[in-house]
Amino acid sequence: MKNDLSLYLEEALRISSEAGAGAMPYFRKPLDVISKEDDSPVTIADRRTEELIRQRLSERFPDCGILGEEFGTVRGDSRMLWIVDPIDGTKSFISGMPLFSVLVALFDQKKGQSVLGVLTFPAVGEQYASTVGQGAWFGEHGLNTAESKPLSKAMVYVNEGDRILAREDDLLSRLNAHCGVMRFSYDAYSYCLLAGGHVDAVVDYGLKPYDYMAAVPLVEEAGGVITDWQGKPLTLESDGRVAAASCPAVHEELLQVLSVDRVAFL
Structure with a gap:
């Protein structure tokens, strides 16, 4: 599984970076904002970013399913399911706050476990990644939580x-x-x-x-x-x-x- 996750991670990092770069031309620009059924906002940036991610993931991993915020689920019975939020923090995005992100996870439906996560923050140039059993990183730097305290x-x-x-x-x-x-x-x-x-x-x-x-x-x-x-x-x-x-x-x-x-x- 290590080699498989390494391949998945490499592609997830690349695709997330491309998607984040594609979202930036819309950032801090006038946008039409539509309210979805749950009253959450959505913009053309959300939709085009998810379309790009879906296209790239489908080309590279045609046997994997995809669950995304804007366009639902395809191939949902696949063991490996990509889970995508093209712009996490749409309210932040449309109000000029730079901490919105592109979120990509890989969920193993047989294990019931998220085995990979990539969180990309294009406006501040930061990317975080993790795979099960192989650690968590900010760029090339390993991450560790704080020491225990009350x-x-x-x-x-x-x-x-x-x-x-x-x-x-x-x-x-x-x-x-x-x-x-x-x-x-x-x-x-x-x-x-x-x-x-x-x-x-x-x-x-x-x-x-x-x-x-x-x-x-x-x-x-x-x-x-x-x-x-x-x-x-x-x-x-x-x-x-x-x-x-x-x-x-x-x-x-x-x-x-x-x-x-x-x-x-x-």
Whole structure:
């Protein structure tokens, strides 16, 4: 499998880089924004970027399935399933925030496991990658999560804080009371900071598989833990609530805070 993953990774890195470069001409330019059925925004940049990724993956790996945010699933019964978010952080993209990303994951449906993740941030020139059993990297530099510490001294990033606040503001109060520092953040960059040892935990909400599957091997291969809020492994059917931490001890404390009440999932 090592050789297979190395080949997959090489192509995923190349295709993600090409897709990110293709998205940049649209960045900080006037764009028509369309609201999808779930009220999330989409632009021509999202669609053209996913079209490019799908074309390249299909040419290189015709036996693999593809699940993408904008165009659904093809060859969904294939063992190996590419999971693609062409522009993770469309709201960031359309508002000029440079931390949007191209997310590409490879999911082994027989194992029920994301075995590869590539997270590309074209506006800041950063790319993160991981494969199961082979580590996590920022460029050529290996990644390791931070050393264990009490949650009371931990830096915790909360993604989608506005959505959590709209449903259950008490959760944010609990997190703020139990964490050393709580900061609001968005999108996939938080997981890269976690994998690199800069952040101790990430709480996320309302995600789809294409939002989190690339982050799963990145966090785990760097030494961290990433699950749903109940501590269960993330799957294609997970409810979109994500808890990630630098180590099992911090993760367990985080789950205890999250489990006092369950935020109603939208």
